Amino acid sequence: MRTLWVEASPKQEHSLSSALAEAFLHAAPADVVGEVERFSVWTDEMVTFGRDAAFAKFAPLYGERRTPEQKQIWSKVLAEIERVRSFDRLVVSSPMWNWHVPHALKAWIDVIVQPMASFTVNERGEHVGTLGDGKPVQLILTRSSVYDGSRHDLQDFQRPYLEYVFTMLGYTVETLVFEPTTRWTSEEREQMREAALERARAAGKML
Numbered sequence: 001m002r003t004l005w006v007e008a009s010p011k012q013e014h015s016l017s018s019a020l021a022e023a024f025l026h027a028a029p030a031d032v033v034g035e036v037e038r039f040s041v042w043t044d045e046m047v048t049f050g051r052d053a054a055f056a057k058f059a060p061l062y063g064e065r066r067t068p069e070q071k072q073i074w075s076k077v078l079a080e081i082e083r084v085r086s087f088d089r090l091v092v093s094s095p096m097w098n099w100h101v102p103h104a105l106k107a108w109i110d111v112i113v114q115p116m117a118s119f120t121v122n123e124r125g126e127h128v129g130t131l132g133d134g135k136p137v138q139l140i141l142t143r144s145s146v147y148d149g150s151r152h153d154l155q156d157f158q159r160p161y162l163e164y165v166f167t168m169l170g171y172t173v174e175t176l177v178f179e180p181t182t183r184w185t186s187e188e189r190e191q192m193r194e195a196a197l198e199r200a201r202a203a204g205k206m207l
């Protein structure tokens, strides 16, 4: 049993979403999460999906041969997908950044979402995920404001996007949302943090 923790906040020990993911994982039964690998999407080792990868992605669909540079980046893309496939469970912790996810998380998603390698298309032209195989993904999401639909100027593209992408890849998605995370005094911030950690631990225990 192996769990991949995908960490989208760059704030490390100052990150609330990362602290919540740690609390969730520590509280979860050991045999359910097994060995946990912490993977920050901000690592310098991240595969960069740029020009060569963009051409490599469509080359087979257009009946074109990949250049050596395209082949090289494509083998890294496939290796990353197979690395993710080798885990039994995913935990994705992420803050909201400008109503969406931090760009480093989106950049990683751009690597792992690939036709033929992580999803396919059925006879009706619908996407069918082949990466998740029904395995669980726990999303742990933080944001400063409250996104309950009561204010039209506060639109949430973080939660629906992540739920859509991981469901599309074939995972079974569970979501924990923590909001509002901004408090004006340090006492209020500490209270919010303690209550959030308790909620994360309780959810972990339920696994």
Ligand SMILES: Cc1cc2nc3c(=O)[nH]c(=O)nc-3n(C[C@H](O)[C@H](O)[C@H](O)COP(=O)(O)O)c2cc1C
Residues within 6 Å of the ligand: 009, 010, 011, 014, 015, 016, 017, 018, 094, 095, 096, 097, 098, 099, 100, 142, 143, 144, 145, 146, 181, 182
């Ligand atoms: C660059 C940046 C953009 C942000 N954009 C939003 C936003 O659009 N909506 C929101 O509610 N909070 C926003 N926030 C606040 C964070 O989502 C919030 O503080 C969160 O709890 C941080 O989680 P972390 O400590 O794990 O990084 C933003 C924070 C940063 C640093």
